[in-house]
Amino acid sequence: MHAYRTHNCAGLDAGNVGETVRLSGWVHRKRDHGGVLFVDLRDHYGITQIVTDADSPALEVLDGLRAESVVTIDGTVKARAEGTANPNLPTGAIEVYARAVTVQSRAEELPLPVAGEQDYPEEIRLKYRFVDLRRESMHRNIMLRSQVIASLRRRMIEQGFNEFQTPILGASSPEGARDYLVPSRLHPGTFYALPQAPQMFKQLLMVAGFDRYFQIAPCFRDEDLRADRSPEFYQLDFEMSFVTQDDVFNAIEPVLAGVFAEFANGKSVTPAGEFPRIPYRESMLKYGTDKPDLRNPLIITDVSRHFEQSGFGLFEKIVGSGGVVRAIPAPGTAEKSRKFFDDMNDWARREGFAGLGYVTRKSGEFGGPIAKNHGPENMEKLYAELGLGADDGLFFAAGKEKDAVKLAGAARTRVGEELGLIEQGCFKFCWIVDFPMFEYDEEQKKVDFSHNPFSMPQGELEALESQDPLSILAWQYDIVCNGYELSSGAIRNHRPEIMYKAFEIAGYSQAEVDANFSGMIEAFKLGAPPHGGSAPGIDRIVMLLADEPNIREVIAFPLNQRAQDLMMGAPSPVSTRQLRDVHIRLAEPPKAAPTEAASAEG
Numbered sequence: 001m002h003a004y005r006t007h008n009c010a011g012l013d014a015g016n017v018g019e020t021v022r023l024s025g026w027v028h029r030k031r032d033h034g035g036v037l038f039v040d041l042r043d044h045y046g047i048t049q050i051v052t053d054a055d056s057p058a059l060e061v062l063d064g065l066r067a068e069s070v071v072t073i074d075g076t077v078k079a080r081a082e083g084t085a086n087p088n089l090p091t092g093a094i095e096v097y098a099r100a101v102t103v104q105s106r107a108e109e110l111p112l113p114v115a116g117e118q119d120y121p122e123e124i125r126l127k128y129r130f131v132d133l134r135r136e137s138m139h140r141n142i143m144l145r146s147q148v149i150a151s152l153r154r155r156m157i158e159q160g161f162n163e164f165q166t167p168i169l170g171a172s173s174p175e176g177a178r179d180y181l182v183p184s185r186l187h188p189g190t191f192y193a194l195p196q197a198p199q200m201f202k203q204l205l206m207v208a209g210f211d212r213y214f215q216i217a218p219c220f221r222d223e224d225l226r227a228d229r230s231p232e233f234y235q236l237d238f239e240m241s242f243v244t245q246d247d248v249f250n251a252i253e254p255v256l257a258g259v260f261a262e263f264a265n266g267k268s269v270t271p272a273g274e275f276p277r278i279p280y281r282e283s284m285l286k287y288g289t290d291k292p293d294l295r296n297p298l299i300i301t302d303v304s305r306h307f308e309q310s311g312f313g314l315f316e317k318i319v320g321s322g323g324v325v326r327a328i329p330a331p332g333t334a335e336k337s338r339k340f341f342d343d344m345n346d347w348a349r350r351e352g353f354a355g356l357g358y359v360t361r362k363s364g365e366f367g368g369p370i371a372k373n374h375g376p377e378n379m380e381k382l383y384a385e386l387g388l389g390a391d392d393g394l395f396f397a398a399g400k401e402k403d404a405v406k407l408a409g410a411a412r413t414r415v416g417e418e419l420g421l422i423e424q425g426c427f428k429f430c431w432i433v434d435f436p437m438f439e440y441d442e443e444q445k446k447v448d449f450s451h452n453p454f455s456m457p458q459g460e461l462e463a464l465e466s467q468d469p470l471s472i473l474a475w476q477y478d479i480v481c482n483g484y485e486l487s488s489g490a491i492r493n494h495r496p497e498i499m500y501k502a503f504e505i506a507g508y509s510q511a512e513v514d515a516n517f518s519g520m521i522e523a524f525k526l527g528a529p530p531h532g533g534s535a536p537g538i539d540r541i542v543m544l545l546a547d548e549p550n551i552r553e554v555i556a557f558p559l560n561q562r563a564q565d566l567m568m569g570a571p572s573p574v575s576t577r578q579l580r581d582v583h584i585r586l587a588e589p590p591k592a593a594p595t596e597a598a599s600a601e602g
Contacts, residue, residue, distance in 0.1 A: 004072055010046025014093045016077045021096060023048055024072045024104065026134065027065055029115045037063055039098075040115075041073060044139075049086075049095040050075065058098035068107040068114055068134070074100040122552070127566040129557055141554045144263065145542045149216055151262055152236050152538070155255040161214040161238060166201035168194060168218070173516070178222035180231075183582035194220035197535060199454070200520050202239040203492055206531040207523045214238040216538065225561045227550045228484060228540060232559065235487065236541075239533035245475055245491055248532050249275070249431065256479070256486075256536060260427050263545045270429040275479075279434040288326070288397075288409020290435075293483030294428040296416035300408045303327045303396075306382050312373040315357075318398045325398045326408040327386060330415050334362040334391030340418070341368070344395060347414060353407045357396035364390040413483075427481055427544065434458075435476040438469040438505060448506050451476055454520075455490035456530075457502060464501045479536060481544060489534025496524045 004024040012021065025043035032038075039050040039062055050073055052058045058073070065071070075096040086092030111128045112120045114135055125132040132138055153163070172179045172193035179193035195201075198217050205213045217237040225231065236255075240248060250273075257272040270276075276294070283290050286299050304324045307315035315325050333340065341358045348356035359379065360367035366379050374382075388394065395415065397407035416422050437457045439450035447469050455474040457463050463472050475491035493499050499521065503513045514521060542554040552558040559565055579586065 008045040009041055009043040009048040010090045012048060012077055012091050012094055012096070014079060017079050017094060019077050020074070021077055022072060022074050023050075023096065025070070026114075027062070027067050027069045027071060027107075029067060030062070032063070038095075041071070041096075042134075046090055048091045049080075050098050051078075051095045052098040056097070056099055058101040061101045061103065062098065065103065066107045066109065068110055068131070069103065070105040070107075072102040072104060073098050074102075122560065123566065126552075126558070126560055129567050133556065138553070141542070141546045141548065142556050144546055145538070145554055145556075148259060148263060148542050148545065149234075149538060151259050152255065153216065155258055156214045156236070156238065159212075159251055159255065161212040162210060163215055164205060164210070164213050165215055166195070166198035166205075166217065170195055170201075171519075180220045180222050183584055185582050188583040196221050197235070198237050200517075202237060202533065203454075203494075203520060203531065204523055206239055206241045207526075207528045209241075209529075211241045212238075213240075213533075217535070222563075225559075225563065228543065230539060230551050230555060230558055231563050233551075234538040235535040236538055237533075237535040239531055241529040241531045243491070243530065243532050245433070245477065245532065248489065248491070248534065249277075249477075252479075252534060252536070253429075256429065256481075256541075259541070260481075260545065264427060265545075266425070268426040270427065276430040277433050278430055280432055280436065281434070283432050284405055288405050288407075288412055289483075290432050290478060291480050291483055291485045292430065292432075293413065293416075293422070294430055295423040295426060295482060296412060297421055297423075298329055298412045298416050300412055301327045301386055303382060303386075306378065306385075307374070310374050310378065312370050315370070315374075315396070315398055323399050324401045324404050325396055326404050327382075328395040328397065328408055328411045328415055329386060329388055330358075330393035330395055330419065331388070331421075332391060332419070333360070333393035336360075336393070338367075341393065341395075344411070344414065344418075348407060348411065351407075351410060353397075353403070354399065356407065356411055357398060359394045359396075361388075361390060361392055361394075370396065429479065429481050432478040432480060433476075434473045435478075436470065437472040437474040437476075437502070440470060446507055449502075452488065452490050453502065453506065454493055454499075456493045456532075457498070460495075461498050461501060464498065464505060469505050475532070477534070479534065484540050484544060486540055487534045487536040489532065491530070491532035494524055494528040494530055496521055499524070 001022055004022070006022045009023055009025050023041055025041045028040040028042035028047060030037060030039050036051065036053045037059055040047050041050050052062060073096060075098040077094050078097050080093060080095050110131065112124050112131060114131060117135065117137055133142065169182060169192040172181065172191065177196060179196065182192040182194065184190045184192060197219050198215070202213055215237050217235050218232065219235055220232055222231060238252070240251060253272040253275055257269055260269040278292065280290055283292055285302060288300050302324060303326070304319045307319050307325050310316045319325060338360070341360060344358065345356045357370050358368055359371045366376055371379050395411055397404045397411060436450045437455065438447050441448045451474065455476040458473045458475055459467065477490065478488050479486045493502060500510050500513060539551050539554060543551050546554050548554055557567065564570065
């Protein structure tokens with residue numbers, strides 16, 4: 001017999017009754033029924049019920065153990081008594097009568113419970129992550145992640161992609177988020193950077209002639225964290241040669257749609273080949289974001305022209321000074337009280353906006369100061385244009401276009417949630433396309449890249465030389481699912497003369513391009529194919545499939561929101577000798593001056 005087990009804890013059923021078996025695992029929970037002790041024994045695979053009584057020496061040993069102790073059980077498989085079978089367990093028809101028990105490891109008092117799914121402070125969960133991962137939901141999430149990655153890898157290989165690895169220690173780039181830097185011991189005063197993405201290397205693989213590349217790539221960005229963002233993350237990085245934008249879409253849609261369908265647990269998924277393509281400007285107008293959640297049926301409309309001449313002076317003044325008015329419908333709100341609309345206005349103010357205007361309507365009667373001042377006839381025209389009915393309300397976001405877009409997008413989401421309009425049980429994909437190549441930076445007072453500086457401009461060199469830079473579109477795209485951006489991608493600018501011109505428009509000299517991107521620009525001078533790709537985020541994919549609101553719930557050992565590893569104590573101080581090895585002397589940040597209150601208390 002094996003030293004630890006003949007079966008795992010999900011491997012026994014009625015066909016094993018009468019057999020002598022050995023199981024190993026964790027004591028999940030215990031139930032004492034007056035001289036008869038029931039123990040749920042758990043391992044990676046499942047749970048088996050162990051039973052022992054006064055006739056077995058195992059009773060005293062098991063009774064004295066805390067939950068999560070690790071044991072090996074020798075016993076006999078028995079059928080459960082009539083009426084006590086558990087149909088929810090693969091092993092629910094049987095139990096194992098324990099004749100002997102070996103304690104492999106005794107558990108002390110637990111910092112958090114494993115049995116059950118109680119909410120527990122994240123600080124404790126991350127500090128004792130190895131215990132937290134034993135919980136059913138966390139174990140299921142991490143296994144889902146493993147299965148999703150295996151499926152992605154298989155589907156990419158089936159599409160003709162080859163898996164390659166790119167360097168972790170690379171050069172710092174002046175573009176993008178902050179790098180994580182690694183000091184060099186052999187080259188004093190110089191640093192490596194952990195990759196924010198394998199962008200340049202994967203393009204160089206195309207220049208090297210490998211045609212279709214992918215990898216499950218680790219990436220690192222030293223940026224402020226959110227629920228859907230981690231400083232260390234993984235992406236399905238891929239690149240293709242001799243392709244158009246359509247070719248990229250046709251290659252990756254079956255992979256994503258297939259993986260989501262495989263793990264959707266009954267939810268519908270946008271079929272491959274049917275992902276809507278929404279131009280960036282249209283998305284910003286209709287949805288108030290370039291990450292639209294298409295489960296929300298509400299559409300934002302620009303109604304500025306209705307208020308060019310209006311009795312509602314505030315909107316007339318905003319439109320007259322170059323601002324905009326955007327309308328967000330609130331269907332079927334006739335039975336909502338005035339408080340619903342006022343609460344929405346208060347919410348907008350808490351979000352940092354001036355406020356959210358509104359019109360109420362019940363049985364065709366308009367209400368609210370906007371409707372009163374704009375006039376019923378004008379309101380009828382507006383409602384008719386928007387296709388709204390006699391019992392539909394309306395919200396307004398007004399101001400400078402950038403501010404109005406942001407408020408309208410947030411309000412669309414809020415109204416959709418408050419009114420229960422978000423479609424459930426589905427994954428809705430779309431592509432956002434035709435991003436602007438450049439934008440005007442109000443702080444720097446100059447034209448700069450709006451997204452990815454290495455994208456090919458639509459119209460190529462001719463567009464750069466003849467068009468207003470702010471009118472030039474890029475072969476650039478994002479893929480979005482249920483309001484989450486899964487990745488950005490582009491058809492790359494592979495021609496040096498176009499790259500120099502694009503950077504010149506953004507204020508960079510040819511010498512600066514050569515200095516900052518020497519590896520790529522030199523490669524492009526030696527024969528580069530047209531190429532493009534993208535990099536869907538694996539953590540976000542799993543987060544969506546697991547229906548988790550926080551990305552840390554699908555990462556085995558995540559950092560907290562302050563980028564700390566509470567379990568391993570990272571980041572941590574290092575010794576003076578280690579600092580000397582990499583030629584670094586610490587400059588401690590200046591201590592803050594004591595406040596008046598602190599001084600007074602002292």
